[in-house]
Amino acid sequence: MSGRTGVRCEFCGREFLTAGEKAAHVVHDHSSRPFPARCPVCRVTFESPADLKAHNEGVHGAPSG
Numbered sequence: 132m133s134g135r136t137g138v139r140c141e142f143c144g145r146e147f148l149t150a151g152e153k154a155a156h157v158v159h160d161h162s163s164r165p166f167p168a169r170c171p172v173c174r175v176t177f178e179s180p181a182d183l184k185a186h187n188e189g190v191h192g193a194p195s196g
Contacts, residue, residue, distance in 0.1 A: 140157060142167050
Protein backbone atom coordinates (compact mmCIF):
# COMPACT_ATOMS: atom_id res chain seq x y z
CA MET A 132 0.00 0.00 0.00
CA SER A 133 2.06 2.90 -1.15
CA GLY A 134 1.54 6.10 0.76
CA ARG A 135 -0.71 4.50 3.39
CA THR A 136 -0.05 3.68 6.98
CA GLY A 137 -1.31 0.24 7.79
CA VAL A 138 -1.13 -2.89 9.81
CA ARG A 139 1.18 -5.55 8.38
CA CYS A 140 0.36 -9.27 8.41
CA GLU A 141 3.09 -11.09 10.30
CA PHE A 142 2.72 -14.15 8.07
CA CYS A 143 2.88 -12.72 4.55
CA GLY A 144 3.69 -9.03 4.89
CA ARG A 145 0.49 -7.78 3.27
CA GLU A 146 -0.70 -4.44 4.66
CA PHE A 147 -4.20 -3.46 5.78
CA LEU A 148 -5.72 -0.15 6.80
CA THR A 149 -7.12 -1.48 10.09
CA ALA A 150 -6.30 -4.18 12.62
CA GLY A 151 -9.75 -5.66 11.99
CA GLU A 152 -9.08 -6.11 8.29
CA LYS A 153 -5.74 -7.73 9.10
CA ALA A 154 -7.34 -10.06 11.66
CA ALA A 155 -9.96 -11.18 9.14
CA HIS A 156 -7.20 -11.80 6.59
CA VAL A 157 -5.18 -13.89 9.05
CA VAL A 158 -8.19 -16.05 9.89
CA HIS A 159 -9.16 -16.48 6.24
CA ASP A 160 -5.75 -16.90 4.62
CA HIS A 161 -3.51 -18.31 7.34
CA SER A 162 -5.70 -20.29 9.75
CA SER A 163 -5.36 -23.52 7.76
CA ARG A 164 -1.59 -23.16 8.17
CA PRO A 165 -1.07 -22.98 11.91
CA PHE A 166 2.71 -23.06 11.56
CA PRO A 167 3.62 -21.52 8.22
CA ALA A 168 7.14 -22.18 7.02
CA ARG A 169 8.86 -18.77 7.15
CA CYS A 170 12.18 -17.83 5.61
CA PRO A 171 14.43 -16.48 8.36
CA VAL A 172 16.26 -14.26 5.86
CA CYS A 173 13.47 -12.44 4.00
CA ARG A 174 10.43 -13.43 6.13
CA VAL A 175 8.38 -14.80 3.19
CA THR A 176 6.03 -17.62 4.18
CA PHE A 177 5.50 -20.90 2.35
CA GLU A 178 2.91 -23.67 2.31
CA SER A 179 5.36 -26.33 3.44
CA PRO A 180 8.87 -26.83 4.74
CA ALA A 181 9.78 -28.32 1.34
CA ASP A 182 8.74 -25.09 -0.39
CA LEU A 183 10.84 -23.12 2.09
CA LYS A 184 13.84 -25.37 1.44
CA ALA A 185 13.50 -24.89 -2.34
CA HIS A 186 13.23 -21.12 -1.82
CA ASN A 187 16.33 -21.02 0.37
CA GLU A 188 18.33 -23.06 -2.12
CA GLY A 189 17.19 -21.03 -5.14
CA VAL A 190 17.06 -17.51 -3.74
CA HIS A 191 19.55 -17.46 -0.91
CA GLY A 192 21.97 -20.14 -2.15
CA ALA A 193 21.54 -22.28 0.96
CA PRO A 194 23.08 -25.73 0.55
CA SER A 195 20.66 -28.62 0.14
CA GLY A 196 20.73 -31.33 2.72
